[in-house]
Amino acid sequence: MKxxxxxxxDWASGLEKTKSAFQVFGPVKExxxxxxxxxxxxxxxxxxxxxxxxxxxxxxxxxxxPMFTYSLDEAKEGHHILKEVRKDIAPKAVxxxxxxxxxxxxxxKRNFDTPQYQDPYWLEAYNSMTFIGLACxxxxxxxxxxxxxxxxxxxxxxxxxxxxxxxxxxxxxLTDKGDKWLSAGxxxxxxxxxxxxEALKQAAETKITSxxxxxxxxxxxxxxxxxxxxxEDAAFSCINCxxxxxxxxxxxxxxxxxxxxxxxxIRMRNWDSCMFPMFTLHGSGHNPRSVKVQRVRQRFMHKLxxxxxxxxxxxxxxxxxxxxxxxxxxxxxxxxxxxxxxxxPAACVCPA
Amino acid sequence: MSGxxxxxxxxxxxxxxxxxxxxxxxxRKGTLPMMNEPCFIRRPEDVxxxxxxxxxxxxxxxxxxxRKEKIAIVAKGCDSRNIVTHIVENKIxxxxxxxxxxxxxxxxxxxxxxAACGGDIEAVTEDGDVLSVTAGGAxxxxxxxxxxxxxxxxxAHRNPVIYDELVGELVAEQTGIDRFAEVRRVEALxxxxxxxxxxxxxxxxVRCYACRxxxxxxxxxxxxxxxxxxxxVGKGQNPIDIRTFHFLRAYHxxxxxxxxxxxxxxxxxxxxxxxxxxxxxxxxxDMFGWEAxxxxxxxxxxxTYKPNDPNDFIK
Ligand code: SF4
Ligand code: SF4
Ligand code: SF4
Ligand code: SF4
Numbered sequence: 023m024k025x026x027x028x029x030x031x032d033w034a035s036g037l038e039k040t041k042s043a044f045q046v047f048g049p050v051k052e053x054x055x056x057x058x059x060x061x062x063x064x065x066x067x068x069x070x071x072x073x074x075x076x077x078x079x080x081x082x083x084x085x086x087x088p089m090f091t092y093s094l095d096e097a098k099e100g101h102h103i104l105k106e107v108r109k110d111i112a113p114k115a116v117x118x119x120x121x122x123x124x125x126x127x128x129x130x131k132r133n134f135d136t137p138q139y140q141d142p143y144w145l146e147a148y149n150s151m152t153f154i155g156l157a158c159x160x161x162x163x164x165x166x167x168x169x170x171x172x173x174x175x176x177x178x179x180x181x182x183x184x185x186x187x188x189x190x191x192x193x194x195x196l197t198d199k200g201d202k203w204l205s206a207g208x209x210x211x212x213x214x215x216x217x218x219x220e221a222l223k224q225a226a227e228t229k230i231t232s233x234x235x236x237x238x239x240x241x242x243x244x245x246x247x248x249x250x251x252x253x254e255d256a257a258f259s260c261i262n263c264x265x266x267x268x269x270x271x272x273x274x275x276x277x278x279x280x281x282x283x284x285x286x287x288i289r290m291r292n293w294d295s296c297m298f299p300m301f302t303l304h305g306s307g308h309n310p311r312s313v314k315v316q317r318v319r320q321r322f323m324h325k326l327x328x329x330x331x332x333x334x335x336x337x338x339x340x341x342x343x344x345x346x347x348x349x350x351x352x353x354x355x356x357x358x359x360x361x362x363x364x365x366x367p368a369a370c371v372c373p374a
Numbered sequence: 375m376s377g378x379x380x381x382x383x384x385x386x387x388x389x390x391x392x393x394x395x396x397x398x399x400x401x402r403k404g405t406l407p408m409m410n411e412p413c414f415i416r417r418p419e420d421v422x423x424x425x426x427x428x429x430x431x432x433x434x435x436x437x438x439x440x441r442k443e444k445i446a447i448v449a450k451g452c453d454s455r456n457i458v459t460h461i462v463e464n465k466i467x468x469x470x471x472x473x474x475x476x477x478x479x480x481x482x483x484x485x486x487x488x489a490a491c492g493g494d495i496e497a498v499t500e501d502g503d504v505l506s507v508t509a510g511g512a513x514x515x516x517x518x519x520x521x522x523x524x525x526x527x528x529x530a531h532r533n534p535v536i537y538d539e540l541v542g543e544l545v546a547e548q549t550g551i552d553r554f555a556e557v558r559r560v561e562a563l564x565x566x567x568x569x570x571x572x573x574x575x576x577x578x579x580v581r582c583y584a585c586r587x588x589x590x591x592x593x594x595x596x597x598x599x600x601x602x603x604x605x606x607v608g609k610g611q612n613p614i615d616i617r618t619f620h621f622l623r624a625y626h627x628x629x630x631x632x633x634x635x636x637x638x639x640x641x642x643x644x645x646x647x648x649x650x651x652x653x654x655x656x657x658x659x660d661m662f663g664w665e666a667x668x669x670x671x672x673x674x675x676x677x678t679y680k681p682n683d684p685n686d687f688i689k
Contacts, residue, residue: 053578054489054644072494075643076580085580086610162494164406259412261436264582265642279609292610298583300600350584350640351432352404352411 026204028184028191029212034066036207037117043206044115044152047081049074058116067118069186072162077271077344078116078123079130082147085268088290089143089278095285104289111146115203117154122167122340124153124179126271129338133274143291152199155180159222161230164343166356169234171336174226175219187218234356235363236337239330242365247327248319250365256358257318259351260297266321266345266353267295272338275301296320322358378476379426381541382448385474386421389446395472399437400424400448407498408484412437424448426541428500431481431523433636435459435590438466445471448541450478452525452634454534455667456590459630462673465593468536475537477545480519480526481635485644487521490514525635525648528553535668554656560649572617578643579616585647586623588640591630598622624650629658629674632667 028036040046041063048067049056055075061067090104127148134144158165158174167173177183181200184191190212195201267273277294280287294301297318302311311317329338339355346354386398401410402423410429414437415421426448434447435456449457454475460466487507488495497508505516519527528551533544563571583599586592598606599619607622608615624647631651638648658664661684662675672678 054485086612163496255413258414258437259432261584261587261640263584263587263640264580265584265640268580268582269642277609281608281610290610295582298600300596346406348642350588350642352406352409354405357405 024201024204025192025194025216026209026211027187027213027215028193028207028209030190032209032212033069033191036209037066038064039208040115040203040206044113044203045110046115046117047078048117058119061117069118069156069184069191071118072160073120073123073342073344075344075348076269077126077342078119079126079271079273081114081116082127082151083130083144083274083276083293085293086290087143087276087292088288090289092287092289093285094282094287098285109143109146111150113152114150115152115154118156118184119153119180120158120342121155121174121176121178121180121183122165122170122172122342123271124155125172125176126179126340126342127153128179129272129340130274132333152181152203153179154182154184154200154203157183157185157223157226159186159226161226162343162347164232164346165230165341166232166234166343167341168227168230169232169236170339170341172340173223174230175223185219185222187215187222190215192216192219232341232343232356234341234359236326236330236359238363239326239337239359240334242327242362244323244327244331246367247362247365248323250362250367252361252365253315253319256322256353256361257315260314260318260353261351262297262299262314262317263350264293264295264297265348265350266355267297268293269344269348270339271342271344272325272340277301296324318353322355322362325355326359326362378541379424382426382474382476383421383424385539385541386415386424386446387418389472390415390418390421394444395446396443398424398446398448398474399434400474401426401430401432401434404429407495408482408487426476428480428482428505428518429484431526431635431639432588433590433634436588436636438471439590439593440465441470443470446474447471448474448476449534449537450476451529451532451534452478452632454536455531455632456634458535458667458670459632459674460590461670463630468670471538473534473537475534475540477534477540477542478526478529478532479545480522480529480532481639482518482521483523483639487516490516490521523635523639524646525633525638527551529633531632531665531668536670554652556649557653557656560653573613575646575649576616576620577613579620579645580643581611581616581619582642584640584642585637585645588636589627590634590636591627592623620647620650624654627651628654629662629664629676630666631655 046061047058048061049071050059051068056071057074058078088107090106092104093101095101134141161174177196181197183194192215195204275294276291278291280289303309325338389395398415402413403425404411408429410425412432412434433453433456435453461468491507491509491514493509495509499506503518505518507514607618664675
């Protein structure tokens, strides 16, 4: 676990060197917002960015991910047999990822890597990544990572944490993968600036003003929360789009589809969302979550109750605030989480 | 516009107290600057939640679809036109509605404000034409008129088309506005340029369907994009499937779209989806002299047949 100080003058040249050992991804501004892109020779990430519009989960779980191809042409050898689509598992470095987004991969891993099942697509992609985090000196007004078990300088899920201390980055390696990436950059350590980190960290934490209460979620009886009277009011404005779940780094649901053109077919998986009515539509025509309020409740109950109970390690949310910023009708998970946490039927006298 | 807000509260309280409606659909203050949330009020004591300002751009007619209650709804010009369309298309009954009409002066485009101020906006207040924006600890002032949603800047029907009562005097309608300048610009492009234009326009789309779902016109129980037997369109991120979704959605709104802008406002990726519906609005106006939602007495031109139809193929 080494800590080095990288002079910003040396940053670009070192990053260029890492590209011979890693495919490098970083935040790049396109039109009004940032997203993670593969950086070609000479391309640099924008390390002054706030956060990306969509989360970087697509790097590991692409929105459309081909799994198999097949041919229906009986004249061809191997027709009707699924052929696995090979994935690119060469080492990749995701530079500038925010601590919340890196921590999110660990939450999602619980779903894709269980003792019973290991999802090869997700795991191979995830294992090929080295996460070079960038601490948040200036969190947004919608950030609440400190209420979600993280923090603007959180190291969980990262291989390296970079802190921007002005003229340099203080780089702390956290894993062997992180050591490898730092060596690939070949940075000579500049004057040690690690002393500045603690003050920046505290300043960043005090900038986070959204406090979300989660302490009672685990002990509140599930059926009480499920039957709570506030759902109709909370769900009314929702238009059941995919914005919150697609932008969320911790939402993992997908749907498998076959698409055939002529005689060649492809089996892929696409992101899916619990907010869509089709999500739970059975072959029989029955839909157990046929109305909106059930779907909205499901999203919040999953993140803030079922997950909490199942894994006993906090909520299924890292507090990145994307769903809050992007929801077209301003449904705010902070508000709903507090409502759930504070709900006590014995104390409640009103219908909403 | 604060006068509107008091009047909305008063009206809502009166209607709920006298029991002439079961609920009032309006807006309440959101948790973010420039965001109000559609809400319903059932109890007179809750009417204090109701707000009105330049951040009420979501189309509330969307919340009426297939509801059975007697509802009072706060409606600006475009909402009222979608209410008319809903009535004509049998999605709601006129006698089940009490329309609280709001003569509208345009809604603010929060993305324009964000682009003008940069960074994380902490607070926005409005006073007449002045918007005061706090971002990064500093306060800047902007002209509200310059920050309007594009559809509002081009709107020719700010006053409600139908209403049971109004919350203020009717406003003067904007005149001399060239609503279709942008459409004509795209029409004039060469086929190659057009292709590139649409490719670029729709490239960021993640198929979240916020545009479709924010629109009162899109009420089909199963949308064509979700049908699987037959499957009209692929479900992945193939650009052809994405474009198919967009072109078909726009065509399904032809002659029905009121240019309320809810679709464009809802898109998390900032895609100007109105570029497609505006073209069809222009065509429908040119071909049939029709603007959607202005009258209860006529059905939209694309769902009617007349023996004197100018097209040969239909005869
Ligand atoms: S909560 Fe907001 S973003 Fe999520 S489905 Fe509902 S309207 Fe869309
Ligand atoms: S639920 Fe919202 S705040 Fe939490 S991780 Fe997902 S997008 Fe971020
Ligand atoms: S297509 Fe867009 S502008 Fe037209 S009525 Fe629907 S939401 Fe409004
Ligand atoms: S709202 Fe935007 S991103 Fe979502 S489907 Fe519509 S155009 Fe695509």
